[in-house]
Amino acid sequence: MTKEQINSLLLNGKFPEETGKRELMETHISWVILCDRFVYKIKKPVHYSFVDFSTLALRLYYCNREIELNKRLTQNVYIEVLPVNKWRNKIIIGGNKGAIIDYAVKMYRLDTKKRMDKLLIQHVVTEPDIKKLAEKIAFFHNKTTIIYQKNLLNIREKFNDLEGEKEYLSEQLGSSFSTIIGRAVEFSNAFLNKNKALIAKRLRDGFYRDCHGDLHSRNIFLLPDPVPFDCIEFNDDFRKIDVLNEVAFLCMDLDAFDRKDLSALFLEYYNHFFPAMKTAGRRELFIYYKSYRANIRAKVNALRAKSATTDEERTRSLTAVKKYLYLMESYMKELGKA
Missing domain, CATH: 3.90.1200.10 (Aminoglycoside phosphotransferase (APH), C-terminal lobe)
Incomplete structure (x- = not known):
């Protein structure tokens, strides 16, 4: 995905559930969207010396790895990997409408005040x-x-x-x-x-x-x-x-x-x-x-x-x-x- 598509998702994109809050946190390798009850993490299409997210296939692979590895230390936090689709100029997380342009790791949102x-x-x-x-x-x-x-x-x-x-x-x-x-x-x-x-x-x-x-x-x-x-x-x-x-x-x-x-x-x-x-x-x-x-x-x-x-x-x-x-x-x- 591009930053423009992330902005589109924040503004009028569709999530699997209704949410009033759509807050973006950004790192050098990921976009993290905080919603009311859930968090969606999308990997940036970057290629540094230490990380390669440059293709859609690689991002899907590492989304699945993220859930698998993090379950070793967490319970009931990491949920599933969902496709991010583009359909009629709209960005949609989950479902099967449109073309897959990326993938998102879905997590339960924890209390940020306890970080x-x-x-x-x-x-x-x-x-x-x-x-x-x-x-x-x-x-x-x-x-x-x-x-x-x-x-x-x-x-x-x-x-x-x-x-x-x-x-x-x-x-x-x-x-x-x-x-x-x-x-x-x-x-x-x-x-x-x-x-x-x-x-x-x-x-x-x-x-x-x-x-x-x-x-x-x-x-x-x-x-x-x-x-x-x-x-x-x-x-x-x-x-x-x-x-x-x-x-x-x-x-x-x-x-x-x-x-x-x-x-x-x-x-x-x-x-x-x-x-x-x-x-x-x-x-x-x-x-x-x-x-x-x-x-x-x-x-x-x-x-x-x-x-x-x-x-x-x-x-x-x-x-x-x-x-x-x-x-x-x-x-x-x-x-x-x-």
């Missing part, structure tokens, strides 16, 4: 919330598929991919941020070379699992039973990772909200239920993974800034880039002192 990132902003996330979440993620990691074969050092390429944004970020933010990226890449390469044996042992010992892959506060609802949703379906390699890499994402996110206390608490309880970090070397690896996750968030926001359609959206994304680059740098400094 973890919003609760963090309000300073109402509690220690019991964190403990419940840590226990749920630990038990999920315990039972999910163990991965024994993987190109372990391709994380180097993923980390270094941020260098592709240096020119743009230097133009937008100044040369100091290009310097931060250059130093971080150099440090990352040295760290990975130094810790090849440890990383290989983590794989042999069964700490690589088929995880969620995108575990941060925007993808978690803090209901009586925490609901982590929106796992990575579009790239298996991003999801089949060291469990420390997974929890490092959430802990980095909590650090970014200036809640290092909650970050430490989550890690403590997670490690109690799934002892994944017992030595100083593994703690250093965890900190490295936090720097990697800050790196990825910087890159995602750089892509958002590039594709922004308004100055406000661009400024917001570039502000986030700065925050994550500074955070990445702080983890590197922490490792440098270790």
Whole structure:
């Protein structure tokens, strides 16, 4: 679909049920439409280095994968995949009238006020919330598929991919941020070379699992039973990772909200239920993974800034880039002192 067709769907398109609300949320790879009771997620026809939604067949495949994978951590949230049709200049979700132009994942709408990132902003996330979440993620990691074969050092390429944004970020933010990226890449390469044996042992010992892959506060609802949703379906390699890499994402996110206390608490309880970090070397690896996750968030926001359609959206994304680059740098400094 195109942005124009999405706007048409929002304005006068037809949904499977009557709805008064049609609110659009947009990411760099998806359009998400919030209705009264349901949510419809449509994948953008994009092709980046890490995701390929460029054909209708690929988007259908990944819609089905999204439901299959997310049901591991959710109950009664993901419902079905529906065709998006164009009929008589009208966009219709569901049914069989007209030609199929795309597909949508249909989900039940959860209470947005209970989304973890919003609760963090309000300073109402509690220690019991964190403990419940840590226990749920630990038990999920315990039972999910163990991965024994993987190109372990391709994380180097993923980390270094941020260098592709240096020119743009230097133009937008100044040369100091290009310097931060250059130093971080150099440090990352040295760290990975130094810790090849440890990383290989983590794989042999069964700490690589088929995880969620995108575990941060925007993808978690803090209901009586925490609901982590929106796992990575579009790239298996991003999801089949060291469990420390997974929890490092959430802990980095909590650090970014200036809640290092909650970050430490989550890690403590997670490690109690799934002892994944017992030595100083593994703690250093965890900190490295936090720097990697800050790196990825910087890159995602750089892509958002590039594709922004308004100055406000661009400024917001570039502000986030700065925050994550500074955070990445702080983890590197922490490792440098270790």
